[in-house]
Amino acid sequence: MDAPRLWVRLLSVLVPGPEREEWVEEWDGELAAHGGTMAQAWGALPDAWYLRTEGWTMEGMLRDVRAAGKALARKPFFTALAGITLAVGIGANTAIYSVVDGVLIDPLPYPEGGALVSVNHTAPGLGVPLVPHSEGSYLHYLERFRTLSSFAVFDEDNVNLLTAGVPEQVGGARVSHAFFDVLGTAPLLGRGFAVGEDRVGAEPVAVLGYALWQQTFGSDRGVVGSSVEMDGVPRRVVGVMPEGFAFPAAAGVWVPMSIDDADPDLGSFNVVGIGRLAPEATLTGANEEMQRLLLAFSDAHPDELSRDVLEQAGFRADMKPLKDLYVSDVRQALWVLLGTVGFVLLIACANVANLFLVRAEGRQREQALRTALGATRSDMVRHYLTESLTLALGGGVLGLALASVGVRGLLKLTPVAVPRASEIGIDASVLLFTLAVSVGAGLFFGLFPILGYRRADLSGALKEGGRSSTGGKERHRARSALVVAQVALALMLLVGSGLMARSFSAMRSVDPGFEVADRLAFRVSLPSAEYADAETTRLLHRTLQERLAAIPGVEAAALVSALPLADTKNASPIEPEDRPTAEGQLAPLVNVRQVSPGYFAALGITLAEGRELTFDDGGDLTRAVVVSEAVARTFWPGQSALGRRIRGQGDTQHAWEVVGVASDVRFERLDREPELLVYLPLIYGNPPNVIQTRQLAAVLHVSGDPLAFVPAAREALREVDPRLPMVDPTTMEKIARDAMAATSFTALLLGIAAGIALLLGTVGIYGVVSYVVSRRTQEIGVRMALGAPASQVLREVVAQGMVLTGAGVAVGLLGAWGVSRVLATLLYGVSATDPATYAATAAALTGVAALASWIPARRAARVDPVVALRAE
């Protein structure tokens, strides 16, 4: 049966009995005649609700709500227990939904944000999900796009700002001219960038961010038109962006790119493309156009990007909503969390439904009396639903309060940088969600006692004093079914959290290949204008390293182009000179880092063979390189790598001699195998083509608290060049912890959810078994009077609980296996169908359930036959 028809059948419960069958048939008929979409079927809800409520008056409803309130107040313990259970369930859902809503669902906060697209490539064959643009591909696309109304590229880059002699590093972006047009945001003051300003030879200009303008320039409107020194270059400020404009998120200043039209860089894909879909264009159409343009680009520049390479790398156009570019990392985890709290709510609802069922049992006489006095079935339904909805809405309000506190706490607690975190909050759509969840929950647990209610039972109920009728049996069945469902859901959550916990511990025990204890790291970036020639830069490298190493308590200091686990990939296709890659094949992508002498010692990386690099390597004569063991294994399996030569793919001019082999390091992520890695000197090449590292990180091996060395390191940096700010001083331990943050955070939240689920599930089993015992007290008494041993009674009662648990565990294991695919991407070092985790959690749950049944069973075994028999 398809979803709309199923929906109609579900809703038919609301429709009064005599009309139900025809009601379903009418909706079926209309849906069949009109395509039968879910959107059309939604209308069945108000229709069913209308039929259910048509006799209700405002006065009557108020009376019902008052009566419900009174009834709930009469049983404060029941009400508090049910209310808190619901509040936790609804609160958790509201909290996670508000995050999902803010991060994944809300459109980007720009005019017509839905039309904004990420205009980039992907190359799954290289293991690279996002390949941006080169200057050349940007120009190629810019001239030709028809499906985009505007297109721009940008590159995040820190900027050293010098205002009144004080250095400051701010986040920045180099952008092409149409950047602000794409985002549809005009500057608050002045203007954005004009056509041509992003070309080489144009006047250096800049646009400031609001926060920077306020803090550094004291909100001075006169700053527009003035000149500010950035990275050693005076730039004229042409505009100030409005408050809240933050794209990319860390940018406080934007400067135009400097593209050489005559000779654009074709092969370095490092500027990210964004665009705005033209009014009539679709994403699919735009993707198709981009793919055609990509092939044309390849044909025009086969040396940079041949069709063969495209094919091998799976390199293709990948246009998608811009939002997806920023939330892809957390998307999976958030949906899993939302699913998880959904489970918790279902379990909570099952518990409350159980409470209601038990209560309905006790109220059979009351029902019978009401009916005898002329209450119709519809009246009873209304009565119960009002009660459950009142309770659910109360729980919802409480849950909303919990959520608004919880979300703020969660965001403060989370070590993960949640993208778009500022957009998370309780807004109208979250309120609507909470209302829907509360009403849904209220209907769910309110309908259970009603389903068990049969008019026919009532005469019996009156006669028998509210005991053991068929209705009771039906309710018991309903309750058992609820418990089985609870156990199943709880097991699924336990398996999930068990797998996450194992991933976390597997990650913790991973050896990253370098030491994290007693290590301080910070960044420095050298303005290209002041550090234009290699000698100046080399002098800075040397003196800075010497000064840092001379600080008392510092055992070793070194410089590197990128820190492990903290910085992004910079990989090139590299091949061994003695075994060049075949024509048309792509050489392995190898990560490239530039390091100073002493780097391996400073980070505790073992040198397996050969020597370290020196400051003299990389000059005219020696092009020396250290490779990781993984590179040595890949290129020269079973042989020594020393003395061999490697080169950039196809580069017959420059080869590098391997002088050392370093042990493997997990540079990119802890949960990936160590990457292929080569270490080059900080400066290499011959004039005029000298490559020098200006984006630096310093690593200090110290004795004592690393952060205590920050002032001394700052002083050392100031002595070397007072205009260079120290950026992001932190410990390597913190960097390693942050690298595990997403996993540990997901594991923690799943753990909490599974804990709640286990608790609620246990309470459910306990409740049902207790109830059965209380119902059977008399029977047990008789049997014990006839000589049944207490141990047999104990066994029997526990067995009853275990049958339910066993059924729940079986369903739960199947369910966990069914959804394991969803979790798989979040796991590390453990399979999503890991038998040990499944077995252990099933055993743990069974154990707890056995305990929960044993407590009431012991009570049953202690029944005094005399007392039990006298009770009747």
Place this chain on the structure above:
Amino acid sequence: MGTFRMTQITALVLRAVAQGHRHGFDVMEACDLPSGTAYPALRRLERAGLLRARWENAAAAHAEGRPRRRTYELTAQGRTALPDAEEKLAQVRRLLEVPAPVQVRRA
């Protein structure tokens, strides 16, 4: 049955049925109302005896391979109420058409 009051919605729906829109979804489309509004209006008109519902011939529906549909038509009472409904709608139209309140000048 409780007292029936003609509203703009019921008037719209009644007129749509009178114009020959005989199924729930057709009425909904003709009136440009969401199904959650159109259906309760149909129910009220039916309860009040202004509309009568019938099931179409099951054999005919089966021949076309779909479930039978419920059709609505005006009762005699409904036809009597039609001018009332038209008047209701005309009132609304007038309200919407008059651009500004007319100044009443005292003599």
